[in-house]
Amino acid sequence: MKAEIIERFTSYVKVDTQSNEEITTCPSTPGQLTLANQLVEELKTIGLEEVTIDENGYVMATLPSNTTKQAPTIGFLSHVDTATDFTGKNVKPQIVENYDGNDIILNKELNVVLSPKDFPSLSNYIGHTLITTDGTTLLGADDKSGVAEIMTAMAYLVQHPEIKHGKVRVAFTPDEEIGRGPHKFDVERFNAKFAYTVDGGPLGELEYESFNAASAKITVKGTNIHPGTAKGKMVNSAKIAMELHNKLPVAEAPEYTEGYEGFYHLISFNGEVEETKLSYIIRDHDRDLFNARKDFMKKIVGELQEKYGQDRILLELHDQYYNMKDKIEPVMEIVDIASQAMKNLDIEPKIAPIRGGTDGSQLSYMGLPTPNIFTGGENFHGKYEFISVDNMVKATNVIIEIVKLFEEK
């Protein structure tokens, strides 16, 4: 299985599928469609049925039931796009066999080293086969590892009809990294009772709680006048923006929070005297605290509007996604089954709240409860991204085991 996974994964990462927030088409970039079409051919080749790709680049396929029992239809999803943070062009995956625990030179010329000094978790991978970058791109394990694992699990199930299972649906989706993955996902056509995104990190990760998420975009309008004659006339928008930011609680920022602690995160601050734009994201697992954070943002904007004038400060506040826990807890057996599947394979499930969102955060609210399971990758979205092939095999086996357990229940 290892060789099969390496072959699939390395072929997927060679296609540049970086998504792009600035572009409104779906998928946002043509590379995603290239990979989607490649996956369609592969799904047909391994023998899945009802293989489709729609006009938005969503790929779906069916592994038909082979049991006489009544098992629910379950789904597995992963996204084909890669992060906007770092380039995914010309990815040259490097394979490290039997990792010895020492520094891995990613790029000699550029002196890029993946070192256990900086990434102590590397010590978990001694003896593993690792796939790394060449130090100039991200790897795309997020989430092409999920694609490779789902594909390999389906191929295995086709080749092993003695393993009984209900109907399984799989989907490969675009534009997750720009938050649009589920936007055009046809839940009705997918027609599964539950699904799992295979989009997590290290071995054992199992997640069914995400943040509640909103974005706040603030525009401050100033009045620029020659500084020599500015007295009583100039309004410096950058300084009002600083005043606004200073009203936020200092400790409630990503760099000071963990676990269930929420935050306000200043993503960008672009300004001069005449106009300043601030972009924030607001996050909290708890819905009441989330709403309180949004109210607080409105309150401080209100205070400054009162001080400087209503039209000087504009706030655009938009909800982005909600904590999927509210939709998953009523069907908690889907988390229990995933947890049991891991235990059956001697993997310790690590259930923790995601400090972010997944496609499942939106899909769960669209009627498809969707927790998230590990892929085996680490350091996503940058040049130090790597993945253990040994743990990719385990993720593949977890998918197979989940399918089995749903049939046995």
Ligand SMILES: [Zn+2]
């Ligand atoms: Zn992902």
